[in-house]
Amino acid sequence: MCSRTVTQWLKMFVLVALTTATIVAKANDNGRSPFAEGWKEGVIQTRYLLNPALRAFAIQVTVIRDRAVLEGDVDTAIEKVLAEQVALSVEGVSRVDNRLLTCEERQEADPSFEPARDEGITPHTEFRMRRGTGGRELQKPLGDLTGRPKIGSRLRNGCPAIR
CATH class of the missing domain: 3.30.1340.30 (Histidine-containing Protein; Chain: A;)
Incomplete structure (x- = not known):
């Protein structure tokens, strides 16, 4: 009879120890792994x-x-x-x-911020359009006709080049 109570106490001790270890591990982990x-x-x-x-x-x-x-x-x-x-x-x-x-x-x-220009990256092709009788010329880079920046115009600062 004495051995039975020792066995029961031992089982109870192991159960409490495992439960405590699980609770402590959960408290330290907060549900996430270190990685x-x-x-x-x-x-x-x-x-x-x-x-x-x-x-x-x-x-x-x-x-x-x-x-x-x-x-x-x-x-x-x-x-x-x-x-x-x-x-x-x-x-x-x-x-x-x-x-x-x-x-x-x-x-x-930052008002002093101005994106750098990238004149040397893309070939700069211009066209000239004569307007009516005024003879004024419109010069625009070819890439600007589509409304998209030219290839290679993205810079380190993340902004398209402004011409």
Whole structure:
């Protein structure tokens, strides 16, 4: 009879020890592994790389628990919103702190900011159009006729070149 009570006490002790260890492990872990934040950053960067509308190397991603922080430069407000939505689509990210700046926002924040010119990157082709009898000439780079920046006009600061 004595051995039975010792066995019961031993089982009870093991059960309490395992339960306590599980609770302590959960409290220290908070439901995430040590590499979860880095994994989420990698997933977001990969999705930016695979998205043709976004320039992944101009966007820095930092994940802190369930919040992603986006910093860097984008060309338009649409790209800013798209980058935020891509980050929110990752499992485990529930909030996004979007600190991305568009060219217009950067110019408002720093009035001395002016995107650098890239005269040497793309061949500069001009055309001349004579208007009626006034003889005035309109000179425009060929890439500006379509309303899109010329190939190679994106610079390190993320803004299209202004001519």
